[in-house]
Amino acid sequence: MHSTEPRIGRNAEQTYEDPQRASLIETASRSIAHGLEHGSPLTVEPDDYPEPLREPRATFVTLHIARDLRGCIGVLEPRRPLVVDVAQNAFAAAFEDPRFPRLRKQEFGRLAIQISVLSPAEPIDFQSETELLNRIRPGRDGLILRAGRHRGTFLPSVWEQIPDPTEFLEHLKRKAGLPFGYWSADIEILRYTTESFGSTSV
Missing domain, CATH: 3.30.1490.150 (Hypothetical protein ph0010; domain 2)
Structure with a gap:
């Protein structure tokens, strides 16, 4: 069974509650799935999410398959709501990272998704x-x-x-x-x- 249980990174300080983390992981996964079907990231309406996920934050989304890097894209400065940034960066990590070919449908079920929310630099x-x-x-x-x-x-x-x-x-x-x-x-x-x-x- 595939797990979507949020796991804390070694250096993480938990600001977001587990349901909020799970929502962001689901958004990233749905955006990649949308990209496979339609060639574009998932359109996210921030008002559908709790306030902490609507605040502007900078994120990176990293993809792995069997612990091998499969894509990593992000931004360093907050410029859009957190949940929107995750959706956009998840799509970009899957399909626009110049180091890798575009993600294929047969790879989707083996993806591990990691989200990193950045503090101000x-x-x-x-x-x-x-x-x-x-x-x-x-x-x-x-x-x-x-x-x-x-x-x-x-x-x-x-x-x-x-x-x-x-x-x-x-x-x-x-x-x-x-x-x-x-x-x-x-x-x-x-x-x-x-x-x-x-x-x-x-």
């Missing part, structure tokens, strides 16, 4: 890379890197694969299109936390 004050590394909180911080036209972010869940702060930062540089070992006084780093929860499969 805050800049980290530092004068050197060593000082920055000392201020990063492994396992808790999601990081946003900005350097000129280069941009990149890692969710806190990435610490599970890259637990060392130095390696974490170096891989984030690479994701942003910068070489390993790059450093400049113009680098900006912001941090955020997430409340993460999901389903084992749809």
Whole structure:
């Protein structure tokens, strides 16, 4: 039997009640199913949901099949109601992540969906890379890197694969299109936390 029981991510602080989490997971699943049938995300009416799900929040939706990444799309700044953001990002993770082909119908039943709701990002004050590394909180911080036209972010869940702060930062540089070992006084780093929860499969 497929489970849609909300599960708390390792770094999560529970703000949303379990029924609200379950509603968001269901919305993400329905939006992907709608995309398979109609080629567009599910249209969500925020007034049909409780107030906490109507507030503007930034989210990422991550998809896995048998623990292999199958898509991950999100935004870093709140610009639409939480439930709408989840519906849009779930569709985008399934069909618009450039790293993967569009999701196929035969894959849908094997999807595991994880939703990460982001806190507002805050800049980290530092004068050197060593000082920055000392201020990063492994396992808790999601990081946003900005350097000129280069941009990149890692969710806190990435610490599970890259637990060392130095390696974490170096891989984030690479994701942003910068070489390993790059450093400049113009680098900006912001941090955020997430409340993460999901389903084992749809």
